[in-house]
Structure formats: structure tokens, C-alpha cells
Amino acid sequence: MAKLEIERSRIVNPIDFDKNGRQAGYLRAPLSRNTAGWGIVEIPIVCVKNGTGPTVLLTGGVHGDEYEGPIAISRLARSLDPARVQGRVIMIPALNVPAVLANTRLSPIDNRDMNRCFPGDPRGTFSEMLAHFLDGCVLPYADLSVDLHTAGHSCDSAPSTNMHYVAAPDVRARTMAAAQAFGAPFNVVFWGVDEGATFTSCVERRGIISLGTELGGWGRVSIDGVRVGRRGIDNILKHMRIIEGAPDTSQPDGAKATRHMMVRDPSCYSFAPAAGHFEPTNTAGETVRAGDPAGWLHFVEDVDRDPIEVRYESDGVLWMCAGPGRVARGDVVGVVMNDYAEPATG
Ligand code: CA
Numbered sequence: 001m002a003k004l005e006i007e008r009s010r011i012v013n014p015i016d017f018d019k020n021g022r023q024a025g026y027l028r029a030p031l032s033r034n035t036a037g038w039g040i041v042e043i044p045i046v047c048v049k050n051g052t053g054p055t056v057l058l059t060g061g062v063h064g065d066e067y068e069g070p071i072a073i074s075r076l077a078r079s080l081d082p083a084r085v086q087g088r089v090i091m092i093p094a095l096n097v098p099a100v101l102a103n104t105r106l107s108p109i110d111n112r113d114m115n116r117c118f119p120g121d122p123r124g125t126f127s128e129m130l131a132h133f134l135d136g137c138v139l140p141y142a143d144l145s146v147d148l149h150t151a152g153h154s155c156d157s158a159p160s161t162n163m164h165y166v167a168a169p170d171v172r173a174r175t176m177a178a179a180q181a182f183g184a185p186f187n188v189v190f191w192g193v194d195e196g197a198t199f200t201s202c203v204e205r206r207g208i209i210s211l212g213t214e215l216g217g218w219g220r221v222s223i224d225g226v227r228v229g230r231r232g233i234d235n236i237l238k239h240m241r242i243i244e245g246a247p248d249t250s251q252p253d254g255a256k257a258t259r260h261m262m263v264r265d266p267s268c269y270s271f272a273p274a275a276g277h278f279e280p281t282n283t284a285g286e287t288v289r290a291g292d293p294a295g296w297l298h299f300v301e302d303v304d305r306d307p308i309e310v311r312y313e314s315d316g317v318l319w320m321c322a323g324p325g326r327v328a329r330g331d332v333v334g335v336v337m338n339d340y341a342e343p344a345t346g
Helices: 068-079 097-102 126-141 169-182 199-205 223-239
Strands: 021-030 040-050 055-060 087-092 144-149 155-157 160-164 186-190 209-214 259-263 269-271 276-280 293-298 308-311 316-322 332-339
Touching: 021 126, 040 068, 040 097, 055 068, 055 126, 055 223, 068 087, 068 144, 068 223, 087 126, 126 199, 144 199, 144 223, 160 169, 160 199, 169 186, 169 209, 169 223, 169 259, 186 316, 199 209, 209 223, 259 316, 269 308, 276 316, 276 332, 293 316, 293 332
Parallel strands: 055 087, 055 144, 144 209, 160 186, 186 259
Antiparallel strands: 021 040, 040 087, 155 316, 160 209, 259 332, 269 332, 276 293, 293 308, 316 332
16 A cells, blocks of 8 residues: 555544444544634545455545535445445545535635645645545545546536546556446546546556546436436445445446447537527437537527527537536537547557
């Protein structure tokens, strides 16, 4: 295991990750504020360990306006019996708890996107301090990390796992096998956008298997997303042989397994060319074609101004689509995915 960063972290952890049994408590992150110079922010954490075996790390609430992951993880965290476990499961359902309680993507404390703060800084802003703790004090224990996300308020997503295109063939194969076991309708391999400071990049730098999810969005709880997420994390524990049983990867459409997809080309992304009210054409998961309208930007504040048609630039299946109403110029309004094909080079 990599050297831990515990001495440098300002966060106090009550959990002994080497101890057998179930431990539940709160990480204590210092936050000086008007009501308390020595105040703390409490972050729930549950560790269930029994004997030797692999470690799975489950995180939710990195973005505060994404609900399915925190719900799925906290259900597991309340119910997972150590007697059923061979190995270790570390569960942090609401990591960025200030953003979770504020129902926002960005932290209300420092206005940062925590998933752009990695590998973090123990002396940095609140989000950077949290990122450093996760990377330096928890992640080194893990063999596999599942960080559960949705598309937040800005988009809806087809229920899916996702992973970077990892250059090392063996790591890529193990990651795709884990995604297959999770058993979401889709697994999306992508060549990231602005990725260096994300949690996924940190996990990969440490040589640990990294899976993300997109289980919904639009600022609501997707019933299907919770179902896929709950079954998926159970499936992952089975895949890692931490609990007994075979993963159930059957799909509502009768398919036996997840459909591996990819988002590689910049033409997969459609952006709003102006600020306006966006009227989408499709819902996530639908098949779309290049040249078809992704939607229309309306200028309802103007009389007689025609809407702008925004088009798809790629054939495929809609992974994410906008729908918060108001969009800013440059916001993503659609992401199209295609069936996965192993590229000739990374
Ligand atoms: Ca997210």
C-alpha cells in the first residue's frame, strides 16, 4: 500500500480501517466560522471489514446535487452485515457534505467543484482539504473505487457506469470487467474533458480500478437510477468476492449484460451557442443521428425572434441531455455515445 498522508491531513478520522467488524462514525473536517472558530464539519463514513480480502471504496455526494449514489450507498451502509463480508467495504455516501446539504454542485464554502480539486491540498481550501484526505488517507486502501455520480442539475443521463480509456490493456480489461459486473444498461469509455484534477484521474494514478456512474440528473431522484445503483454496488461486491453470489446484469430490455459504449470524438458534444431557454428534442438513452435537431434555443424575452436550432454532430445514443430550462452560452446540451470499439492506439 502507498504511504498514507495522515500526518499532513487536517481531517480527523475515527475509523480504524484495519479493525474487523462494522464501524460507523464521522470524519471531522475543521471549519472556522462566525459561530465557532474551532468548528467542524461532520462527514459520515462506514467501514465493514471481515478477515482478509479486497477493499472496495464507495463514494457519493462529491457533487451535492446528485442523489441516487448517496441513497444507494447509505442503504448498503446501514444494512451490510460483517458476517457476510470477506474483505473490506469503505462507504462515504455524502463526502462533500456542505454541498450535499446545500443541494449544489459547487461547495458553498469555497465555491469549488470538488471533482476539479484533486489531488487536493491539506492546507488549501475546504474542498482541496477534503480531496487530499480522500486521495491520501482513504484511497490507498482500495483495490477498486466506485464514485457514484449523476449529471446533477444541468443534464439528465442514461443510467451508466463510466471509465476513462486506460492505456494499460490489463487495467483497461479489469475495469471493463468491473463495469460489466456493475451491470448498468450502458458502460461508457471516454477520453475525458478537463480531467487532470478529477477523482478518477487520482484513482488511476495510484493503479487502482476506477469506475464512475451517471445515474440520472435534472435535480431529481431517478427511480431507475437508484435501482441500477443499488444493484450495481451489490454486484461489484459479488464480483470482487467480498460477498457471495453472482452479479445480476440482466437488463429491462432483455439484454443479458451492459452495453459498452464510448465517447471519443469532440463531435459527440453539442454546446449551446448562446444563452437562452433550451427545448430538448430527445431524452437520454434514445438513438439520434448527426444533423438531427438536439433542440432549440428560445429567446422568450424577445418578440418575433426565431429560435436557434442546435444539431447533433454524431450518430449514436444520447448519453446526456440538457433540460434545466435556462442554459448559458457554452453549456453542454447533449452528449452522444457510440458502441465501443477498441482503438488502434490510445
Ligand atoms: Ca457529477
